[in-house]
Amino acid sequence: MTDYKGRIGNLIRDARKHRGLTQTQLAELLSTSQSAINRIEKGQQNLSLEMLARIGEALDSEIVAVGAGPTHLRVQGPTTLSGSIDVKTSKNAGVALLCATLLNRGRTTLRKVARIEEVNRLLEVLNSIGVQTRWIGDDGDLEIVPPRRLDLSQIDETAARRTRSIIMFLGPLLHRAEAFELPYAGGCNLGTRTVEPHMTALRPFGLEVKATDGSYHAEVNGAIQPGRPIVLTERGDTVTENALMAAALHPGETVIRNASSNYMVQDLCFYLQKLGVRVEGVGTTTLRVTGLETIDVDVDYAPAEDPIEAMSLLAAAIVTQSSITIKRVPIEFLEIELAVLEEMGFHYERSEEYVARNGHTRLVDLHTKPSTLHAPLDKIHPMPFPGLNIDNLPFFAVIASVAEGQTLLHDWPYDNRAIYLTELNKLGGQVKLLDPHRVMIEGPTSFTGTELVCPPALRPAVVVLLGMLASKGTSVLRSTYVIHRGYEDLAERLNELGASIETFRDI
Numbered sequence: 001m002t003d004y005k006g007r008i009g010n011l012i013r014d015a016r017k018h019r020g021l022t023q024t025q026l027a028e029l030l031s032t033s034q035s036a037i038n039r040i041e042k043g044q045q046n047l048s049l050e051m052l053a054r055i056g057e058a059l060d061s062e063i064v065a066v067g068a069g070p071t072h073l074r075v076q077g078p079t080t081l082s083g084s085i086d087v088k089t090s091k092n093a094g095v096a097l098l099c100a101t102l103l104n105r106g107r108t109t110l111r112k113v114a115r116i117e118e119v120n121r122l123l124e125v126l127n128s129i130g131v132q133t134r135w136i137g138d139d140g141d142l143e144i145v146p147p148r149r150l151d152l153s154q155i156d157e158t159a160a161r162r163t164r165s166i167i168m169f170l171g172p173l174l175h176r177a178e179a180f181e182l183p184y185a186g187g188c189n190l191g192t193r194t195v196e197p198h199m200t201a202l203r204p205f206g207l208e209v210k211a212t213d214g215s216y217h218a219e220v221n222g223a224i225q226p227g228r229p230i231v232l233t234e235r236g237d238t239v240t241e242n243a244l245m246a247a248a249l250h251p252g253e254t255v256i257r258n259a260s261s262n263y264m265v266q267d268l269c270f271y272l273q274k275l276g277v278r279v280e281g282v283g284t285t286t287l288r289v290t291g292l293e294t295i296d297v298d299v300d301y302a303p304a305e306d307p308i309e310a311m312s313l314l315a316a317a318i319v320t321q322s323s324i325t326i327k328r329v330p331i332e333f334l335e336i337e338l339a340v341l342e343e344m345g346f347h348y349e350r351s352e353e354y355v356a357r358n359g360h361t362r363l364v365d366l367h368t369k370p371s372t373l374h375a376p377l378d379k380i381h382p383m384p385f386p387g388l389n390i391d392n393l394p395f396f397a398v399i400a401s402v403a404e405g406q407t408l409l410h411d412w413p414y415d416n417r418a419i420y421l422t423e424l425n426k427l428g429g430q431v432k433l434l435d436p437h438r439v440m441i442e443g444p445t446s447f448t449g450t451e452l453v454c455p456p457a458l459r460p461a462v463v464v465l466l467g468m469l470a471s472k473g474t475s476v477l478r479s480t481y482v483i484h485r486g487y488e489d490l491a492e493r494l495n496e497l498g499a500s501i502e503t504f505r506d507i
């Protein structure tokens with residue numbers, strides 16, 4: 001029993017850290033003491049079902065949810081994949097575009113939107129403030145019709161606290177209300193790394209925000225307008241998107257410097273152009289936006305495919321030594337990754353380029369070949385676009401595990417994510433944590449199936465699942481909600497390629 005309580009405590013601790021909360025902050029959310037949280041995490045506290053449910057809600061984690069219970073995956077390996085698969089549209093573009101529909105008083109139809117939990121939470125928030133949304137057909141088309149007046153007093157707080165994307169409401173809403181409140185997930189206190197860059201981007205538009213009691217209290221001074229270029233202190237994707245959305249309803253020109261040029265930002269730029277907003281410099285770090293006083297048009301937009309999902313599928317093929325065809329790959333956002341893989345000995349064929357449904361993004365089809373990999377000569381580290389994508393770095397952990405030699409991964413943007421890559425060791429990997437940002441991986445690895453709990457970070461969770469595909473025997477990955485937040489039907493789609501993954505719940 002003590003060991004069982006210890007395992008629960010470890011899960012709660014990991015989920016708390018992933019949310020960016022201290023023990024004191026979690027204690028405040030639960031109306032308890034820091035010492036009680038410390039005892040819980042050490043496995044020294046008896047927990048009622050009610051307390052487990054409250055912890056699960058506070059941490060947005062099915063690890064400790066009650067009711068229907070979390071979903072798990074049972075994987076039979078080793079797997080050899082075959083066939084072809086289409087890359088789905090970008091999750092990160094989808095959530096940004098949903099926020100951006102608040103700029104438009106007309107109807108927006110988004111094509112082939114990823115049906116993931118993050119999107120579902122945003123739709124719940126939009127519905128609660130009066131926005132009408134409906135799915136059209138079976139292909140993921142989504143219609144969004146805003147009301148003439150948003151009712152922000154009715155915002156669904158529970159749904160808002162379960163999406164990290166709620167911060168992207170600040171940019172569009174500063175033009176819709178002189179004062180408003182937005183609930184936010186714990187840990188996003190103003191002045192921290194994750195939030196202060198947004199304030200730097202939005203203060204030139206008259207927005208001031210105070211964070212108290214788990215809400216953003218926003219006030220807008222309409223007399224304040226950007227008088228000079230906005231220089232972002234961090235080249236963040238969501239920061240750039242917030243600045244773009246604020247600029248879209250600011251008549252006149254806004255210059256944004258040190259802007260992200262990543263895939264989801266480009267999709268947002270293309271959508272704004274459809275709304276009639278003039279955006280120059282798409283794909284560069286300097287954006288010139290000529291906004292409109294009001295936007296009231298009916299538009300139809302198709303976001304491009306997801307380079308992170310494409311990388312996930314590439315990694316699945318590599319670690320299982322499989323030949324598959326991955327269609328609709330957004331090549332311009334994977335060129336560095338493929339160059340690194342080629343250096344490691346990866347062989348593949350690629351089709352001629354063609355254009356995505358948005359009319360801009362370059363796509364190719366990739367056909368993978370079983371390859372004998374070796375470690376790269378240099379470390380692998382991410383950079384802002386056009387460098388190796390920050391979200392793609394974790395996949396190189398499982399790829400390096402099947403390569404000959406030592407590979408150093410440097411995950412400098414995140415303080416804790418690299419830690420979760422050591423979960424591959426439970427499958428037989430040799431991943432040595434050098435510090436919170438660096439891991440050394442020794443390969444090749446003969447993975448062996450085991451049972452473990454899904455890491456609370458999205459990409460490392462998928463990395464573990466991919467390792468299980470290559471493992472001998474049966475593996476169980478427990479509490480996989482985090483994967484559903486970022487991937488639509490990933491297990492089912494891998495099964496269509498020949499994987500053997502069963503979804504189940506505890507009785």
